[in-house]
Amino acid sequence: MLICQDQRSGYGCGAENPDDAANCQRCGMALRFAVHLQNPGTVVGHYQIVRMIGYGSYGAVYEAQDCRDATRKVALKETFEAAMIVRFQREFDALAHLSHPNLPHYYEVFEADGCGYLVMEFIPGQSLDEILNRQKAPLSEQFLIGYAEQLCDLLTYLHSQHPPVLHRDIKPANIRVTPEGVVKLVDFGLFKQGIQRTRQTLHGLGTLEYMPLEQFDWSGGTDQRSDIYSLGATFYHLLTRRYPISAPKRMTKEKDPLRPPHRLNGHVSRHVSDAIMRAMSRLPLDRYPNAEAFKRDLLGKTQRYIRGAQMRERLVDQGLFIYTLAWHPGGHILASSGEDRMVHLWRPHDGAPLGSLRGHQSKVQALAWHPDEDLLASASADRTIRLWRSTDLSCVTTITGHREPVTCLAWSPDGEVLASGSGDTVYLWAADGTPMSEIHCPERAKVYSLAWRPDGQMLAVGYDDHQIRLWQMAEQLSVFSLQGHTGCVYSLAWSPDGQSLASASADSSLRLWRLANGRLVDELRRHKNWAAKLAWHPDGSGEEQPWLWRVSDTSLCLIVTGHRNYVYCVAWSPDGQVLASCGADSTLRLWRNDGSPISLLMGHSDWVQAVAWSPDGNSLASASLDGSVQLWSMV
The missing domain is CATH 3.30.200.20 (Phosphorylase Kinase; domain 1)
Structure with missing residues (x-):
């Protein structure tokens, strides 16, 4: 194949031509020096x-x-x-x-x-550059941090070699993400060993927007801090969707003209923004000395000490079972639903009812807020989904077409796709309710749970045939079938970095899967009743019921005991400092992240079915089969 592009000048139309062509079939240019x-x-x-x-x-x-x-x-x-x-x-x-x-x-x-x-x-998947170009908005911080941990660990490994291995061309296009969520750093064409200056290190520069100043001077005087600059510039681009100002332009001004990421994207945490700006400091001495220090600041959290909680409000529906809770991403609305066929909206700071959403003809079994809009999806046993606008309590649309009751809902991380489970089918809908496609289980197993991987490229689905199937959303092909459970898979939860999947089943076990090869990493079988719901520690370490274990090496850290019956739902506070659990003993319990107990919360008179933290971590909501929702304030 001959490509119409002159190797000497780069000119040409880029058309493909047969090997024996003398001139380009499109533009007529001679192909003597074409790319073969x-x-x-x-x-x-x-x-x-x-x-x-x-x-x-x-x-x-x-x-x-x-x-x-x-x-x-x-x-x-x-x-x-x-x-x-x-x-x-x-x-x-x-x-x-x-x-x-x-x-x-x-x-x-x-x-x-x-x-x-x-x-x-061969690395399947997409580059971070391709993923960013596909989206209409910057990458989410949670999505990026999961990849940042992997990349910082890799740089620590490369820079610790003797002599150190420097990449010198880190950028989104050179970072590939496999379908399993594993990051691979590729294209070491400009790499250098050690910090010595040699003529061989001077061939090629890198990519302008991601290069530190010392890489422009043709001296070869780069070191580990040069890679840290490029990695910081990569994160800057991914979080803001803007190319960073090049280092030479930044040096022409007395005051650095580079705006911090949190000023361009309000969803970026201040500590993440500050870490990126330090990594991109104009002078090497002002940067992080190593990738491990950069990672620590990216993951930095403000510590706080919670002594317990006190009941603030008791919200009573109609005395019927309440199945689910969902906080608005902004934290100013709490939604609940259950047996009474309605969705109730509450104002969390004083417990005042904001209204009830009526229209379903049977119990409402799942709720899901859109990640970016005032749009709430509700799923019912009446085989419909309704999309509600919380600003005026109006029903935007009713989604029909399910052949059986709708059991679960999940918005994709970018908010463009709503997935629902009904019978043996996963349905995919556009944000306005327009049908997109259906994913049928070949074995006709029924869907019980859904969970999007944080990057939105894969959907995990739990079925009643005891299997978990992972669907690659670009082609809607089943990538893995995870087998091992002996009961229905009722709950799924991805770790924030997208590398591990936790599952809970009616077989009383919770399982942790690493998806690089789909194998079972760890299994805990000490529960006396069904393991129903899961949550993940925000920093990526796994947890389940009141058992804690490290995802990094799957070792059992400790056993937390206290509940007198099975634990139905667990959730970490947003800062990762407190674990809340609830269950069939009608209580809630708060635990520190080292497993030590904080307090026992009593007030419900029946099973506590769901627990959810407010986005700011200052409040906790619980829902029970006694028909009530209770709000708790941290003290």
């Missing part, structure tokens, strides 16, 4: 080309199949320049012996027909 690419099916060395991923004037990247191993797909990096073959060899020699979950594997380097080839692991 391998055709699908061509065998190069031991690898058969599947497709071309991308190309430039000096090389290309292909997806290829290893002819010696039918199970191995590789990325085949090709260079047209003889001088680049030496760089490929240097890159391979430096990286082939490294092993880290966020690095691709390097297999070999070889030459064929005057071109050089670097063979590495």
Whole structure:
């Protein structure tokens, strides 16, 4: 295949032409110096080309199949320049012996027909640049922090090598995210070993907006802090959807003209914004000395000490069962629903009723607030979903088409898709209620739970055939079927970084899955009754019922005892300092994050079905089968 692009000047229309073409079929330009690419099916060395991923004037990247191993797909990096073959060899020699979950594997380097080839692991998925371009808004902070932890850990690993390995071209396009949510840092073409200055480190600069000042001076005088600058610039772009001002332009002003991320995006926490600005300091001495320090500040939390809670309001519905609660993202409205077929809205600060939403013909089993708008979705056993505008209590639309009662609801993180479970089908709806598609379970199992991965690329679904199926939303293909439960899967919860999934089942077990390979990481079977609902610690460490364990190494940290019957629902406070639990003993309990008890909250007269923290963490709501919702204030 000949690409109409002159390798000397870069000019050309970019059209594809047959190998024997003398002139471009589109623009007529002579193809003597055109970019020559391998055709699908061509065998190069031991690898058969599947497709071309991308190309430039000096090389290309292909997806290829290893002819010696039918199970191995590789990325085949090709260079047209003889001088680049030496760089490929240097890159391979430096990286082939490294092993880290966020690095691709390097297999070999070889030459064929005057071109050089670097063979590495093929990374499916999308780059962060592609993900950002797909969205209409910046990435969410929670989404980014999960990836930031992985990238900071990787830089700590690279920079701790002897000599240190520097990437020198960190940017969204060079960070890929697999369908399982694992980050991979790719394209080490500008890497450098150590902090020495050599002529070899001067070939190429990087990408303007992400480069620190010292990388512009052609001296090769970069070190670990240069990568930290580029990583900070990457986070800046992802959280603001704006390219950061280049380092040279920033140096022309006495006062740094770069605006902090929280000034451009009000959803960015101040501590995250401050950490990024320090990482992007104009002078290396003002930056973080290492990636671990950068990570600590990105994850920094304000500590507080809660002594207990006191009941503030008792909100009584109609004396019928209440099944679910949902706080408005802004914290100024609490919604509840249950057996009485209505959705009730309350003003949390004084417990005043704001109104009731009527229209369903049967019990309301699920609620979900839109992440960005005053839009509430309610799901009912009457086989409908209703979308309500909380500002005027109006029903915006009624979604019909379900063949059985609707059991669960979940908005995608970007708020563009509403997923609902009914019978053996997951239905996907646009935010205005327009049907998009249906995902049918081939085994006709019924849907009991839904959970979007934080990046919105995958939907986990729990079924009554005891399995969890993970659906890749771009193609709506089942990626994994997680088997092991022996009862219906009633609840699912992703860790904030999207790498682990917790599941709760009627078999009285909670299971923790790491999805790099879909295997079961940990299982706890000490519950005497059904394990019904899960929550995740905001910093990504898992929890369930009143058992705590570390996601990082799956070791059991401690057992928290106190409830006299099964625990139905647990939830972490937004700052991760307090765990609230409730259950069939009609009580709520507050625990510190080390498992020590804070207080016992009594007031309900029947099972406590749901518990939910306000977004600011100052209030707690509980719902019970006694027909009441209670509000508790932290003291």
